[in-house]
Amino acid sequence: MIGRIEAFIRKLRRGLSRSEWLARLLRLPRSAGPATEPGLVLIQIDGLAHSQLSHGLKQGGMPFLQRLIKRERYRLHPQYAGIPSTTAAVQAELFYGIKAAVPGFNFMERASGKLVRMFEPEITALVESKLEKYGAEPLLKGGSAYVDNYTGGAAEAHFCPNALGWGPSLRESSPLVFVLLIISNAHSFVRTAALLVLETMLALVDCIRGLIDGHDLIAELKFVPTRVVIAILLRELAVIGVKIDIARGLPIIHLNFLGYDEQAHRRGPSSEFAHWTLKGIDDAIARIWRAAQRSAHRHYDVWIYSDHGQQYALPYHQVHGRSLAEAVAELCTRQLNEPVTVQSNGPWGIQLHRVQFLGGKKIQRLLPVRNNSQAEVESPQLTVAALGPVAMIYRNGELASKTRAELARDLVEDAGIPLVLIKDAPNRARAWTEAGEFMLPEDSIQILGADHPFLEEASQDLIKLCHHPEAGEFIACGWRADGPAYTFAIEHGAHGGISPEETTAFALLPNDAPLPLPTRQRGYLRTADLRQAALHLLGRTESRMAQVRQWQGSVGEVLRIMTYNVHSCIGMDGQPSPERIARVIACHRPDVVALQELDVGRARTGGIDQVRRIAASLEMNFHFHPARYIGEGRYGNAVLSRLPMRLIKAAALPRLSKRPELESRGALWVEIEFNGMEIQVINTHLGLSPRERQMQVQALLGAAWLQHPSCRSPAVLCGDFNARPSSAICRQLRQRLQDAQLELSRYRPRSTFFGRFPTARLDYIFIDSGIEVLNVEVPRAELSRLASDHLPLIVEMRIPARTHLSRSDRVNTPESAGLAKGNG
Known part of the structure; x- marks a missing residue:
């Protein structure tokens, strides 16, 4: 009797659900499968290292995630992000099974000779078309994607470079539906408005602190809309969309929270303002998790992971008084005894640009997208793609082997770059640091440090990066195992490189998640393992048997x-x-x-x-x-x-x-x-x-x-x-x-x-x-x-x-x- 009452209450709650009503108002299709089918919600916290999450949990800043661990039998796994440790590379591995699909977040597309960034619609569409052609089955097939680099094969993608804004369903709705949408979700809109006001005030306070610390006024003012739009507005709109998709019973849903990553870039990964955003993300995850538990259309798992971490870094140009492009041009001019033309990115970071691109045409009119090239250079002899702690240096024309080695050494000794690499024979790379010349993979300890958590795998990935077809002839890295780290952008938190902080992400998964056997032997996950487990959970592996839940039994007398x-x-x-x-x-x-x-x-x-x-x-x-x-x-x-x-x-x-x-x-x-x-x-x-x-x-x-x-x-x-x-x-x-x-x-x-x-x-x-x-x-x-x-x-x-x-x-x-x- 009590069970029937409980079932009735759950049915009534679903009938009154705002997400259910929104799905009806927008005439969105629903899942046709049985209610017992598995479903998966994948939540990415962009840029959050395992160590920073552990610190946030210990300080009580993420109470809901703490509850998942203590009460809901979730387990925190370290996860190797791979090299390059960027969202574009990690999501390619997760969505399509291809590791290191791009050499970095910013690189030169050799076919056009243009500098590109992996939030620009044209380049992300081009890369994803190649992933679809050469990769495995898209992970998000039949599902939805929010605030991602790629669509991942999703039937519905929102706030992605290739799918700006909310989507066609809302744009094609009648004015009456739009009014009903606002009324039915008045609580969410009031909440979002209040958070926007609060976050704007905090952003202005932070701006004043930045000015007191000597930061640039224009840069600080431009950071205010970044905080507000990404940390609040984009997050809340995405959460509403995910809850609607859960109410519809979509088989797989992927959501990326950008707020922490944006704040960490600006103030550093352990800064108070970066960790402040984790409180809002924790609350958003709680709302999504509760919606998943109440779903009448699927049995949803909710998995939380990060794509990479961030390393505290000093801007290179502030330390050395010139940009990397200027340093490279000076060295090449001296080396070749002739003036060298260079095209490069400016020193700006990625703040604001993601807001501009993801926000669609209206936001772009409000905040015009700026071309980051320092100057339009025709037929440049050198191209420097530097938007983080890893820079790609491209040379137009071949250099003699001896000249390449001398230039790599000078980049370390004269330009003060901690590590420079070039490709060598297949499966090998040459490297220079202050200590001298080394060879990978033999000298991986001298390059990465003996205590690097992924020493062997990171060494192999670094070699593959040097041989990547879109990589530069020289790869400059700002991290060293025994000194301060540099970034080639105006930022204090950086990723894309090789440091333990950048490469150690996390995965917070239910205790019974069907992880592949090698993960238990290694003691950590890789993104490909997360993909395999997700496909297995959804019954999309080759053997579509019942879900196997594996564990080790008790030991000894217990x-x-x-x-x-x-x-x-x-x-x-x-x-x-x-x-x-x-x-x-x-x-x-x-x-x-x-x-x-x-x-x-x-x-x-x-x-x-x-x-x-x-x-x-x-x-x-x-x-x-x-x-x-x-x-x-x-x-x-x-x-x-x-x-x-x-x-x-x-x-x-x-x-x-x-x-x-x-x-x-x-x-x-x-x-x-x-x-x-x-x-x-x-x-x-x-x-x-x-x-x-x-x-x-x-x-x-x-x-x-x-x-x-x-x-x-x-x-x-x-x-x-x-x-x-x-x-x-x-x-x-x-x-x-x-x-x-x-x-x-x-x-x-x-x-x-x-x-x-x-x-x-x-x-x-x-x-x-x-x-x-x-x-x-x-x-x-x-x-x-x-x-x-x-x-x-x-x-x-x-x-x-x-x-x-x-x-x-x-x-x-x-x-x-x-x-x-x-x-x-």
């Missing part, structure tokens, strides 16, 4: 046992989903799982063999005992495990002969081999009548079950007992066994029923006296509260090594061998 009444896998939203139950189990990584109320072949839950579906998803063996036969279907209990397991007994429990209307009940006894021991595990689900439960407990404590000669210690009895701790049967059971929730010191036993608002303790794990309880969990994450009307109970226990196998040839019996082959 065993984790879960008991879980899954309510026929029907959640609090009224939707049956064995996959959701599998996710709850996988998030908590038990070694043994005792499940009650499973349907096998029953029409009410789609005729699915629920236990086989869950076991296959978890890669576990199982045994199933049907307590009831209903037509062609069955209903009962199961035990699942990856440990060696054999069935001892599966039988019905006593019933009241005068109450034939009561459900038949049963128990399932398996023997688990763990750490050289045989552990007896009995799973049961008792009746609703007190007299019936009394009979059933007496049977379980008797000679047929716990007192049977084969039921040697250690033994575990678990399941749904439909009784409170103070009941007669619980008191009787505690005379023979220990209630695990009462054995942990300074622990308050927790209720497991009703799932959304648990008020009763009906699920138990009873253990032998020799077993030590180490930890007890009753998860109250959103997924756990949604998946069933009960919460799972997990007990982590230490079992002393005292009961050893009596025969060395003890193996799995035929009925329990193999993946997801059960007795039933």
